[in-house]
Amino acid sequence: MITFSNPILLGGLAAVALPILIHLLHRQRFKRVVWAAMRFLQVSLQRNQRRMRLEDLLLVVLRCVLVALLALALARPSLRSETSGLFGPSKVTGVILLDHSRSMGVSDGVRTRFDLAKQAAEQVLDALPAGSAVALWWVSDTVQPAIPEPTLDLNLVRKLVREAPWTDRSTDLWPGLQRAVHTLQRRLSPAKAIYLITDGQAQAWRHWPQMQQLLETAREQVATHIILVGEPELANVGISNLQLAGGLCPVRQPVRFEVQVTNYGRNEARHIPVRLSVDQELPCDEFTIEALPGGASQSVALFARLSSSGFHAVTARIPSDRLPADDVRTLAVRAIQDVRVLLVDGDPGSEPRSSETFFLRHALVPVPPDRASDYFIRPTVVTVPELAQVRFDDFDAVILANVAELPETELAALAAYVRRGGGLMVFLGDRINATFYNEVLGKRLGLLPAALGDPRGQANQQDQFFTLQAQGYEHPIVTLWNDPAAGTLSSARFYRAFELKELDPTGPAPRPTPTAATDGQTQPEPLQASRGNEAGAPRVVLRFADGTLAMAERAWGQGRVILFASTADTAWTDLPVRPAFVPLLHRALGALVQHQDQALNPPVGGSFAWHLPPDYLDRDALVSKPGQPNAVRDLRRIEMLQGRPTVRYDQIHWAGLYEVSVPDPPLTLRFAAQADPAESNLEGLSPAQLEQLGRHVTVTTWRPGAALHSAATPAGTHLDLWLPLALVALAVAVVEMCLAQWFSRPK
Known part of the structure; x- marks a missing residue:
């Protein structure tokens, strides 16, 4: 069977008609003239007429054949045989x-x-x-x-x-x-x-x-x-997830980690020991899963203590099987010495328990009073008039509790603080000026992840309430409650809350407008100097059971903002006295304080980026890959990104711990790539x-x-025919040229 690589060029066969048309258009035409000697020429013409017609016909045929051969050769024909012995194996x-x-x-x-x-x-x-x-x-x-x-x-x-x-x-x-x-x-x-x-x-x-x-x-x-x-x-058991459960990672404190083990096979797996270790040391905690049905997953809570501040590698292991790669998973964490939180009380009340920040203070420091001074979270409470004497940069996070509105100078300082990487958490209440929140914090600055509607419900009618969603938690702050063993959020009752209107995540982010700065702050950047769209896409954290928004967050500059729909005290809800309030608040605080730390655990195939102090700009960083201590380390230049010196690395092909080191001044970063658990199926x-x-x-x-x-x-086999056809076309062209020269000689 003959096939063509360029079948469209077979249309060139139509050009075969060109030599025929040219021949017909250029035939000799005679004009009849009667004169005496005509009979002698007529005898000579009749004698040579047959020979001349044959010569012309032969040249026309050769020219038609030449055009046809060229068209076929350009179409690159090949002769295909279903048997391999006719032409021998074809080149592939x-x-x-x-x-x-x-x-x-x-x-x-x-x-x-x-x-x-x-x-x-x-x-x-x-x-x-x-x-x-x-x-x-x-x-x-x-x-x-x-x-x-x-x-x-x-x-x-x-x-x-x-x-x-x-x-x-x-x-x-x-x-x-x-x-x-x-x-x-x-x-x-x-x-x-x-x-x-x-x-x-x-x-x-x-x-x-x-x-x-x-x-x-x-x-x-x-x-x-x-x-x-x-x-x-088919049989395979692997660690499908490892995450920091508490949101915060303090030093010398028990830190809870959630290890999810999945049986990807069809048969039940039994007696699976799960071990947790820090920095390749001996296991610090262990739990044995007695039975895990096929296709099921189980989360295990294990605890570790981090001895020093800085970067650590936390590793979970189970016994190896046929796919050892998924029997170990490493998480990179950054341990912190303490967390300083500024609580801005919008309604101090006449006694401590009536303060807006009373439950916040106790939830942030959930230990007896005699141990509070040793706890890693250190809250400071101020009122709105006292903000003028406060440096926001002295704190890791700021919480506004039922604050009506902020003066213009403090607002500028707060925006600059969040832009530089600070965290802001907002609780609402009966003193809220919704116009200020929507027009200034929302439209003008783009700080809020949702717009405020009208409050719904009555705080004094506690027989009528609404609750939070009971399942399907997707945001990292609340995924802990997908495990029934972690308790529930849906038991909390809300008697009154603001309606939060979701923003379009694809819409343009508002740009800040000029506001004056004060001398009492660390020289906040003018709001009009915003670089590009500072407001990130708003994300839903938590919903009420009816689907309306209860909690939302968004990145803003280098920081993050979290918004709650209700109060931080028991005026509108009993959430502050529920067991879930402490872990919810701590996980939300962790999302603010360790916002950049999310970059420490990129997916395999993703990229890592970390902002560094100005001293490291234009220096070279060396990156070592997991399991390859003797391999050649990759070199990366620290360059300016989003206005800050940043080290970037995108060759993440292996799961595990990567180490980034800068020699002068000495600095070591660690990040851990996370493999897709679907690969374990x-x-x-x-x-x-x-x-x-x-x-x-x-x-x-x-x-x-x-x-x-x-x-x-x-x-089968293929024999290329284009080259033989091209050679034949060349031969025909030579023959045609010689014959044309021969036929045109004087006779």
């Missing part, structure tokens, strides 16, 4: 897609799936016909071209296959397949092939409809071979899916030692 132009995602780390005790995949890739190279060209790409949820375009140097490809790195990235084969098909469709080779070497994990085929359509559409031009390696493995494609896939591609299950000649060699 191909792309090898080598899956190096986390699931490829499954081991049989001797070799991992990735080891087998590299062996299979070498088998493909050995089986390719001589003269083939191959590109090599490492694929996961992204494409990393080791050799971007097909090369004839198969030894180089083999070397890079052996050096290919396994990573902790998740799997999505759609980008790699799509890019490989488009790359090969631009090539003019008659035999084009994709060799996808993977473990068949169903997670990797999440774009199943699009992938099916792509492979079906491309199969006439590109042959796709899917080579499956490794034995099916080892369920593969179903037999029905494999059968459906086999209609469009060749699916081969490879075992060590097996040959891959049938998969690597194209079905």
Whole structure:
């Protein structure tokens, strides 16, 4: 069967008519003239007329053949044979897609799936016909071209296959397949092939409809071979999450961590010891899960003490199984010596218990009075008139409790404080000037994550109340209560609360307007000097049971703002006397104080960015990767970002602890990359899916030692015809030129 690489150029065959048209248009035309000697010329013409017509016809035919040959050669025809012995094996132009995602780390005790995949890739190279060209790409949820375009140097490809790195990235084969098909469709080779070497994990085929359509559409031009390696493995238990449960991470205090263990298999797993350690030391806490049903998850609360302030690595472990990568998870935390909180009391009351900040003070320091001085949270209470003598920069967070409004000078200082990284928490109440909050804090500054509507409910009718949502917590501040063992938020009663109107997260953030600064503060930046949109997208933290907004937050500048719909005392709600109030307040405070610390645990495949003091600008930082102490460390320049010196690192391919060090002045940062827990689900494609896939591609299950000649060699063979056609066209052109010269000689 003949196929064409450029079938559109077959339209050039229509040009065969051009020599005929030119011949017809330029035929000699005679004018009849009667004169005496005409009979002698007529005898001569009749004698040569047959020969001249044959000569002209021969030249026209040669010219038509020449045009046809050129059109066919440009269309690049190839002769395809279903048998391999007619012309011998064809040269292949191909792309090898080598899956190096986390699931490829499954081991049989001797070799991992990735080891087998590299062996299979070498088998493909050995089986390719001589003269083939191959590109090599490492694929996961992204494409990393080791050799971007097909090369004839198969030894180089083999070397890079052996050096290919396994990573902790998740799997999505759609980008790699799509890019490989488009790359090969631009090539003019008659035999084009994709060799996808993977473990068949169903997670990797999440774009199943699009992938099916792509492979079906491309199969006439590109042959796709899917080579499956490794034995099916369904049983797997892994650590799916590790998080700081309390929100704050003080030194020398018991810090609670939540470890989530998931059984990804179908059978029950028993006696799973979960251990917690700090900085690679001996385990400091342990708990044994007696039974974990298939497909279930269980959270375990473990405690640790951090001996010093600064960066620490907290690691949870369970016994290793066939996929050891998910049996350990590391969290980077920054321990703090103390937290200084400024409480602005909008209604001090006549006695301590009637103060707006009474319950806040006790919830922030939930220890007996004789131990309060040793506790790490240190609250300071002031009234609005006393703010003029306060330096906001002396505090880690500011809480406004039923504050009617702020003077212009204090407002400017507070905005500058949040811009530089301070935290602001706002509780509402009966003294609130809603116009000030909406027009100034909301529209003018963009500080508030929601707009204030009218209050609803009656504080004095306590038989009528509304409650908080009971499940489906998504924001990190409240995800703790997804575990029933942590208690509940829905038991709190709200008798009155402001209606919070959600803002459009895609809308433009308000820009600050000019406000004067005071000498009593640390020279706040003029509000008109705002750089770009300082207000981040508002986020819902918590809702009431009827779906209305109860708590929201947003980033603003380098800081963060949290807004509650009700009061901080018991005037409108009994939440302050509920057990959940202390952890809710501490987790909200942690979100304010350790706002930048969220960057310490980026996802694998993400990026890390950390703001540094001005002294480090334009210095070089060295980054060491997890599990590679002797590897070459990456160098990164500390550059200005968002007006602050920042170190950035985006080559996060492995889960675990990374270390960033700057030699002068000495500084060490730590961050821990978190792998996608979905990669721990080892369920593969179903037999029905494999059968459906086999209609469009060749699916081969490879075992060590097996040959891959049938998969690597194209079905049938191809013989390129464009070069012979071009040579014949050249010969015809020479013959036509010689004959035209010969026929035009004088006779």
